Amino acid sequence: MNKWQEITVTTTEEAAEAVANLFYELGAAGVVIQDPKVLARYIAEANWDAYELPAELTEAENVVIKGYLPMDDALEERLKQFSSRLQSLEKYFTQYLAEVSLAEIAEEDWSSSWKTYYKPEKIGARVVVVPSWEEYHPAANEVVVKLDPGMAFGTGNHPTTAMSIQLMEKYLRPESVVFDVGTGSGVLAIAAAKLGAVGVLALDVDPLAVQIAQQNIVENQVAGVAEARYNDLLAGIQGKSDFIVANIIADVILDLISQAKSHLVKDGCFLVSGIIKDRWPEVERALTEAGFQIVEHREHNEWVAAISRKAGD
Incomplete structure (x- = not known):
């Protein structure tokens, strides 16, 4: 069994990218970045499904970066070389921190330690979300979405994502053009492509999300249908769509409603999720006032998802 040297560096958010780059320059066979601010933000916004992570990850003050080198x-x-380059970074940052620890890791532990949270799961009537490192043999009529969530995005089992997929299965028509706003890992965009959409635009304001979503799109062999792009909601996006999905938070959905209306064809569907139950009446009212007809809404624990249809033109 091969063994790996795990190098853990605790550093500041400011220096995190530079430290991570040192690992890449050394040819590390894997780099994990645990940024508590990113983790906490995605959990709070329901854009990431890893609510099971231990508190020491989300409540830490500094960024932890782990790289793996063959022994x-x-x-x-x-x-x-790594130690020398790490020390040389000090001159570039005013409050530089680089606390290093080493550990010996067996290959099977390295490759599976953080992946134990994620297993194949049937989310809807047809859609099965399968982590990219797992083998899965689909049953007849199942749609498989292979996903590598990285360190910041989940695999689809959070209620907000699950309800979105279930509503998408029910209301997304074949041959549709879909806009996925706040795509995260790209799970909804990929599901839309595999459910018969002819064009899917996956949008996010986080460059890391765009990078991971695009990787997952390629992994699922739907790059000819779907594309991940950096964008602030639908600002500047040209053309209209038949179906818009936004699994984000209530405040952002409220800002998105007018844009969604102008970007939907007549009778187009607007699927919203990631809404805390207490905020749903506010979102429902705003949708109705904007000319959307609520078709169905679902609740799971404290979360709400809803599908509405644009009336008129």
């Missing part, structure tokens, strides 16, 4: 004859020299 071979070159390891000692590579560690020296």
